[in-house]
Amino acid sequence: MIENLSQEVIKDGRIMVIKHSSSIAFTPAFPFFLRQVAELIENGHGSAFTSWDDDTTGIIWGEIDDKIVAIFAYHTDQIKYKILNVSLTSVDKEHRGLGIHTILNSYFEMIAKRLGCTGTAATVHPNNTIRLKSAEKDGLKIAYHKLYKRL
């Protein structure tokens, strides 16, 4: 079920409508999510496998003039530890730098609290410097370094 969360004015004065679904399946934001997953694989900032499960992945998205301009997907795999994980945040290229991610993150944190979570977490490729900056601005701090060796 799609929930209308709110609307916010972005930095250039336009109004963005914010919507949410607790399952990503059958949402209008699903193709946007898939396109961004593909782009991250192609630019080396993502892994080439299906990392999500539709049932445990929720999504928040922003619309301007009825067009989706940004998504914020999360997953509930660690909800028993009261942690809500970011799956993927993405703003379309023409709308970056307008504070849209920051707005969607505030609704993500609202949903995390609504689900009884006391923390949020994200996995970011070390070369994704812009997302690392935005994560820092969101207040996320490095908790672990995940190490990997290709065999």
Ligand SMILES: CC(C)(COP(=O)(O)OP(=O)(O)OC[C@H]1O[C@@H](n2cnc3c(N)ncnc32)[C@H](O)[C@@H]1OP(=O)(O)O)[C@@H](O)C(=O)NCCC(=O)NCCS
């Ligand atoms: C990361 C992303 C979602 C940020 O969205 P955005 O709406 O442009 O971000 P905001 O305008 O809310 O900016 C938030 C903060 O991010 C940082 N930031 C955003 N764009 C930046 C840039 N080009 N260079 C450096 N820092 C940047 C800044 O700290 C900024 O805060 P400030 O405006 O007070 O300086 C967007 O760049 C994106 O979609 N990237 C491609 C997808 C991606 O890599 N997703 C993450 C996968 S793990």
